[in-house]
Amino acid sequence: MKKLLTAFVGSLALITAPLAVSAEATKELKMAYDADPVTLDIHEQLSGGTLQLSHMAFDPLLRWTKDLDFEPRLAKSWERIDDNTMRFTLRKGVKFHTGNELTSKDVKFTFDRLKKSQDFKAIFKPISELKVIDDYTFDLITSEPYPLLLNTATYIFPLDSKFYSGKTEDGKDKSAITKHGNSFASQHLSGTGPYTVVERQQGVRMVFKRFKDYWDTDSPGNVDKIVLTPIKENNTRVSALLSGGVDFIAPVPPTDLDRIKRDPDTNLVTMSGTRIILLTMNEERVEAFKNPKVRQAIAYAVNQEGIAAKIMKGFATPAAQLSPKGYQGHNDSLKPRYDVAKAKELMKEAGYEDGFTITMMAPNNRYVNDDKIAQAVAAMLARINIKVDLKTLPKAQYWPEYDDRAADIMMIGWHADTEDSANFYEFLTMCPNKETGAGQYNAGNYCNPEIDAMVEKANVETDLDKRAALLQEVEKRLYDDAAFIPLHWQDLAWAAKKDVHIEPVLNVMNFPYLGDLVVE
Amino acid sequence: MTTATVSRWDRFRESFFWYSFKRDKVAILSSLVLLLMVLAAIFAPWLAPTDPYDLAQINIMDSELPPVGLDGADAAFPLGTDAQGRDLLSTILYGTRVSLLIGFGAVLLQGALGILFGLLAGYLGGKVDAVLMRIADVQLSFSTLMVAIIVGAVFKASFGNLMFGEIAIYMLIFIIGVAEWPQIARTVRASVLAEKKKEYVDAAKVMGFGTGRIMFRHILPNTLSPIFVIATVQIANAIISEAALSFLGLGMPETQPSLGSLIKSGFDYIQSGSWWITLIPGLVLVVLVLVINLLGDWLRDVMNPRLYKG
Numbered sequence: 001m002k003k004l005l006t007a008f009v010g011s012l013a014l015i016t017a018p019l020a021v022s023a024e025a026t027k028e029l030k031m032a033y034d035a036d037p038v039t040l041d042i043h044e045q046l047s048g049g050t051l052q053l054s055h056m057a058f059d060p061l062l063r064w065t066k067d068l069d070f071e072p073r074l075a076k077s078w079e080r081i082d083d084n085t086m087r088f089t090l091r092k093g094v095k096f097h098t099g100n101e102l103t104s105k106d107v108k109f110t111f112d113r114l115k116k117s118q119d120f121k122a123i124f125k126p127i128s129e130l131k132v133i134d135d136y137t138f139d140l141i142t143s144e145p146y147p148l149l150l151n152t153a154t155y156i157f158p159l160d161s162k163f164y165s166g167k168t169e170d171g172k173d174k175s176a177i178t179k180h181g182n183s184f185a186s187q188h189l190s191g192t193g194p195y196t197v198v199e200r201q202q203g204v205r206m207v208f209k210r211f212k213d214y215w216d217t218d219s220p221g222n223v224d225k226i227v228l229t230p231i232k233e234n235n236t237r238v239s240a241l242l243s244g245g246v247d248f249i250a251p252v253p254p255t256d257l258d259r260i261k262r263d264p265d266t267n268l269v270t271m272s273g274t275r276i277i278l279l280t281m282n283e284e285r286v287e288a289f290k291n292p293k294v295r296q297a298i299a300y301a302v303n304q305e306g307i308a309a310k311i312m313k314g315f316a317t318p319a320a321q322l323s324p325k326g327y328q329g330h331n332d333s334l335k336p337r338y339d340v341a342k343a344k345e346l347m348k349e350a351g352y353e354d355g356f357t358i359t360m361m362a363p364n365n366r367y368v369n370d371d372k373i374a375q376a377v378a379a380m381l382a383r384i385n386i387k388v389d390l391k392t393l394p395k396a397q398y399w400p401e402y403d404d405r406a407a408d409i410m411m412i413g414w415h416a417d418t419e420d421s422a423n424f425y426e427f428l429t430m431c432p433n434k435e436t437g438a439g440q441y442n443a444g445n446y447c448n449p450e451i452d453a454m455v456e457k458a459n460v461e462t463d464l465d466k467r468a469a470l471l472q473e474v475e476k477r478l479y480d481d482a483a484f485i486p487l488h489w490q491d492l493a494w495a496a497k498k499d500v501h502i503e504p505v506l507n508v509m510n511f512p513y514l515g516d517l518v519v520e
Numbered sequence: 521m522t523t524a525t526v527s528r529w530d531r532f533r534e535s536f537f538w539y540s541f542k543r544d545k546v547a548i549l550s551s552l553v554l555l556l557m558v559l560a561a562i563f564a565p566w567l568a569p570t571d572p573y574d575l576a577q578i579n580i581m582d583s584e585l586p587p588v589g590l591d592g593a594d595a596a597f598p599l600g601t602d603a604q605g606r607d608l609l610s611t612i613l614y615g616t617r618v619s620l621l622i623g624f625g626a627v628l629l630q631g632a633l634g635i636l637f638g639l640l641a642g643y644l645g646g647k648v649d650a651v652l653m654r655i656a657d658v659q660l661s662f663s664t665l666m667v668a669i670i671v672g673a674v675f676k677a678s679f680g681n682l683m684f685g686e687i688a689i690y691m692l693i694f695i696i697g698v699a700e701w702p703q704i705a706r707t708v709r710a711s712v713l714a715e716k717k718k719e720y721v722d723a724a725k726v727m728g729f730g731t732g733r734i735m736f737r738h739i740l741p742n743t744l745s746p747i748f749v750i751a752t753v754q755i756a757n758a759i760i761s762e763a764a765l766s767f768l769g770l771g772m773p774e775t776q777p778s779l780g781s782l783i784k785s786g787f788d789y790i791q792s793g794s795w796w797i798t799l800i801p802g803l804v805l806v807v808l809v810l811v812i813n814l815l816g817d818w819l820r821d822v823m824n825p826r827l828y829k830g
Contacts, residue, residue, distance in 0.1 A: 234788045255792040306580040311603070375604055375774055382575030389685075390775075 025210045025224040027519040029500065031248040032237050034365045036206050036230040038396045040197065041185035042157060043177050045399060046119035046427075046440075048275075048415065048510055051155075055511045056208060056226075057097075058157035058191030059216075061088060061107070062150065066507050068419065070150055073216075074102065074158060074192060083145045088153075090136040094215040096160035097190045104138040109161035109175075117177050122426050122437035123152055123417055126459065144460045147467075151418040160190035180400045194221060194515030203396065205229050214515070221516045232365040232394065238495075241266060247500045247519070250512075251368050252493035254315035260495045267500075271508050272317065273492045274324040275415040276424070277367055279360075279377065279485040280444035286358055286408045289444070293350035295482035300343035301384045302377055304336040308488045311372050316488040321475045322414070322424040324489045328464070329421025329471030334479045343384045355385025361407035362390070363398040368490050374411060377487075402443060410443045413490065415509065421471045425455045429483050446483040540822050547818040550811040557808055561617035568610035569596070573776050578605045584794045600796045602785055611777055612801050616808065618778040619759050622692050623812075626758040627751050629697025634704025635747065639735045641705065642712025653709070656702035664699040664761055671695050672770040685773040692771060696758045707750050711743035745823035752816035756809045763805055779805045 037053040039045060054060070061075040072078075075088040094102040111130040114120045126146040131139040142149060164175045164185060174184040189197060192215060195208035208226040229246065231237040234253035240246045242263055252260060252268065260268045281289040281298065288294045304318035320336045323329035347353055362374035371392040378388035391407070402410055416423040431447035432439035438452070454474050461467040478484070492510055496502045499520035505513040532538055541547055560567060570577050582605040586593050593600065599608040641652040659667075675691055676684050684691070715721065716739060724734045759779075765771035766780030767787075774781060779801045786797025 235791060239791070253788065253792075255789055255794075259792055303580060310580050310583045310605075372603060376580045378775070379575040379578045379580070379604060382578075388575075 025222045027223045028225045028227070029223045029248060029514075029517065029519060030227045030229070030246045031250075032229050032231040032240055032246040033250055034230065034232055034234075034237065035395050036203060036228055038202075038399060039180075039186040040189045040200070041177060041183060042159075042189075043113055043117040043120055044179060044183075044186060046123075046417070047399070048413075049395070051509075051511055054157045054191075055193070056195045056514055057189055057193040057197060058159070059094075059193050061153045061156045061158070063154055063511075063513070064419075064507060064509060066504075068508075070154075075153070078150070078153075081139065084142050086140045086149055086153075087133070088138055088140065090138075091215065092136060094192050095213045096163065096192055097196045097211055098160055098163050099213070100160050100162050100190075102158055102192055103135045104132040105135075106158045106161045107138055107156065108132050109164070110156060110159045113159065113164075113175060113177070114156070118179065118434075118437060119440055120155070120437070122440055123155060123423070125436055125438075127152065145462055146460070147462060148418045148420055148422075151420065155417060157191065157193075160192075163188075163190040179403060194219065195226060203230060203394075216515065219516050220518050221514070223514065223517050223519055226514065230365075234369075241495055241497070244497075248494070248496040248502060250494040250510075252495045253368065254311075254313035254491075254493075257313070257315065257493065265498050266495050267498055267502065268493065268495045269503050269506055270315075270491060270493045271506070273415075273490045273510070274327075274419075274508060275367075275413050275490045275492075275510070276319055276322050276324065277316075277370075277373070277411065277413045277487045277490055278319075278322070278428070279487065280410050280412065280428075280442070280446075281484065282405055282408050282410070282444055284445045285405070286356075288350070288352055288356055289408070291350050291352075292481055293346045294352060297343045297346035297350065297352075297384055298381065298386070299482040299485055300337055300339045300346065301380050301386075302485050302487070303338040303380055304487055305338065307373055307376055311369050311376055312488065312490070315368070315491045315493070317491075319486040319488050321479055321486055322428065323416075323421040323471070323475055327416070327419075327421045328468040329424070329475050331472040331475040331479075334475065340383055347384050353385070355387065357387040357389065358408040359389045360391070360409040360411075361398065361401055362392050362411035363395045364392040366395040366398065367411070367413045370411060373487065377409075377485075402441075405443050405445070412441055412443065414441070419509075421475070422455055422459055425451070425474060425478075429478055430455065444484055446481075448477075448481065448483070451477055537822060541818075544818055546814055550814040550818070553807065554811045554815065557616060557804075557811075558620060560613055561620050564610075564613040564617045568607075568613045570607045570610045572606045572611040572614050575775060580605050584789070584797070586794075587796050587800070599800055600794075602782065602797045603789060603794070604785075606777075608782075608796065608800060611782055612779070612804055615777055615779040615782050615801060616804060618689060618772060618776070619762060619780075619805070619808065621689060622696065622762045622778070623755040623759040625689075625693035626696035626700070626761075627754045629693060630701045630704050630754060630758075631747065631751055633697070633701035635708050635740065637701065638705040638708025639712055639740065642709035643716055643731070643735050643739065649709075652705070656705055659699070660702050662699075664696070665764060667699045668692075668695045668761065668765055669768065669770055672765060676770065685775060688772050688776065692762055692765065695765075696761050700754060700757070700761075703754065704747065704750055707746050708743055711746055712739055715739050715742050749816060749820045749823055752812060752819055756812040756816065759805070759809055759812070779808075 037049045042050050042054045042058060059073045062070045062072050065071045074091055074094060076091045078086055078088045081087050090104060108130050114124050126142050127140055128143045129141045131141060133139060140149060166174050168174055168184045176183050194211055194214050196211050198209045199207035206228040210224045231240060237249050238256045241249045260266050281295055283289045308316045308318040318336050320334040321331055362370050364371035374390055374392055378390045381388050414424060414428055426438055427441045429442060429446055430438040430452050431449060432442050432445060451474055454470055458467050458470040461470060494502055494506055501518045505517050582601050583603050585597050585601045587600040588595060588598050597607045601607055637652050641649040672695055721738060724738050762771055762778060763780030766778050767784045772778040772781045782801040783798050790798045
């Protein structure tokens with residue numbers, strides 16, 4: 001009898017579980033990242049931090065699942081109308097944090113703003129227009145058949161058009177996108193997402209509260225309040241987790257993986273990543289970098305395998321190209337080419353045997369062990385007589401410097417936004433063009449129109465084999481030309497207390513879907 | 521000439537100073553350790569197996585090797601290596617050199633400023649005293665570290681890192697020296713106030729000596745013993761300040777590690793197995809500061825007339 005009763009109660013609980021749980025979001029989550037978002041404007045900067053915030057305070061039209069399939073979010077469904085048109089149907093009754101209701105107009109507003117954003121416009125370049133059909137239907141129209149349309153749509157997080165329209169008290173346009181400035185959007189936000197920002201002290205603490213009218217009532221998420229504290233020091237962040245000060249941390253430094261695994265109260269989740277870490281060599285600032293021999297010499301002087309093995313403790317894959325394995329552009333024949341003797345010879349041939357002095361900048365809380373990697377590279381370059389003036393700084397200060405191209409060698413990590421090789425070239429190696437947004441993060445100012453043309457051609461190539469061949473050729477030519485110094489693909493690691501079920505909400509893009517997080 | 525030296529040496533050997541030194545085991549041990557460290561620091565370029573400032577000699581593949589005696593150690597690196605593959609023994613030798621240089625340098629600067637201002641304030645009195653001591657008050661109301669952090673950050677931003685790396689030692693000596701001079705100035709002023717009422721000063725005045733001569737030739741030698749004591753303590757303080765600044769990333773650059781920056785660079789690894797990167801330089805720093813402080817204590821006991829007589 002007792003058994004039966006438990007079974008009955010159990011099954012009852014199972015049936016009502018989703019409803020009951022989502023109705024009672026009462027848990028509090030304290031989490032620590034290495035840094036907090038630098039702005040609240042999700043169109044100001046294309047970065048992992050911004051997108052993580054987007055997934056907390058906003059919702060995309062559709063998103064990637066763990067297995068890299070598409071999952072409908074604000075768009076209920078989509079269908080292809082012709083080669084160049086995709087029709088989306090929006091979910092009804094979705095409310096923004098302000099209480100406004102989501103309509104196609106908001107999506108149109110967002111799309112137009114994305115097309116204006118310095119950072120995002122290159123991604124949206126193939127999409128020529130968003131046409132509103134009615135309040136809940138709209139078409140995305142491309143100029144040519146574009147195979148990555150849905151991939152791109154995962155980056156459309158509708159903004160509250162009423163909230164972002166009009167003027168602020170001092171007469172500035174509320175929708176303006178100002179890089180590293182104090183625009184309205186960088187300090188206020190209204191999205192449809194699971195969390196609202198209730199408190200923000202940059203660099204100190206950020207408090208999120210669950211949005212009570214959140215549309216997704218099927219979400220199992222039961223976290224009511226999230227306190228995000230940036231903790232830059234690796235050791236301190238891990239200690240905070242182990243001592244119970246926080247419940248969830250990311251990233252986990254490679255040196256501490258074993259320590260966390262040994263702790264019975266914490267869970268460690270790791271994935272092999274697709275984010276490439278690389279160094280750019282600015283040809284406009286340094287005359288020598290215009291010489292391919294010098295760039296090659298640097299490519300030969302850097303020991304990717306050493307960095308991956310020693311600094312990253314094997315928690316990274318040494319790279320000789322941008323595309324990770326599994327991407328169409330990945331070219332198996334390209335291998336890391338560490339050879340100091342050869343590097344010295346190349347420097348001699350280029351006429352720089354005695355070397356020169358350059359400046360280098362790297363962040364110190366953006367990528368795993370970024371500052372230590374930069375130091376190691378500085379030491380490697382010393383062997384070919386290149387003296388490096390290295391400066392490492394927190395990412396809030398680093399990105400403005402990066403946008404100014406403030407040093408001769410700069411570090412950047414890139415994760416392909418469309419999960420496709422072409423995205424790397426568009427942002428990192430194409431000739432910089434303010435108009436189209438191409439080469440927006442190409443701090444090396446490397447420019448080879450021939451390669452760019454090949455990428456453009458690949459973008460409209462629908463035959464997958466031909467496309468792959470083209471992209472792999474691009475990768476090979478960039479390698480031969482040493483357009484940049486690839487270092488490694490960084491693996492991902494998160495850790496949390498046992499009662500915080502992080503595993504289901506994590507993915508290889510490193511966008512934790514915290515709205516669906518369940519805490520026991 | 522020789523007889524003079526011998527007689528001075530004899531005088532020294534018969535002095536209370538030597539007598540109490542010989543009988544104080546702590547003082548003997550401390551000064552021995554200090555002497556050893558100073559010698560090791562001075563001869564670092566000859567003693568160290570590698571040059572830790574030469575980035576070209578560092579190999580990343582040698583990183584995080586443990587000290588000899590532990591599993592996986594390499595005999596070429598007796599105290600192990602840090603996260604970048606630098607030999608810890610060499611780095612500690614060079615680091616001690618930097619720390620000592622900054623300690624002594626900063627105290628010399630403090631001493632020069634402190635003695636000058638203390639003498640002026642104490643002897644001249646009146647407005648000079650009021651102005652100088654108010655400046656000292658203002659400066660004392662800021663903590664040394666805060667001043668040093670601000671000045672350091674400004675210099676670092678305006679000179680660029682490479683330039684800062686080259687002048688970092690002098691910068692730190694300057695920052696710490698300037699930030700701490702009121703300590704010495706106040707001590708000197710207090711002694712001067714007591715001394716200037718004594719008959720020998722009046723006698724000197726009557727004999728028509730100039731103010732400068734009276735201050736430096738007559739009063740200063742009589743105020744030296746508290747200065748010695750405080751200077752010893754200040755050396756230890758300066759070394760600690762430098763280590764703290766370096767630990768915060770505002771001191772010596774990572775490419776020229778001092779003890780402080782070495783401790784910082786190992787901090788990430790202390791709980792992840794590679795404890796030696798922080799622990800060994802940390803121990804060296806503790807021992808260095810401890811022996812200097814012990815010597816300072818002993819010096820205070822010896823030079824304090826009340827203790828001497830009682």
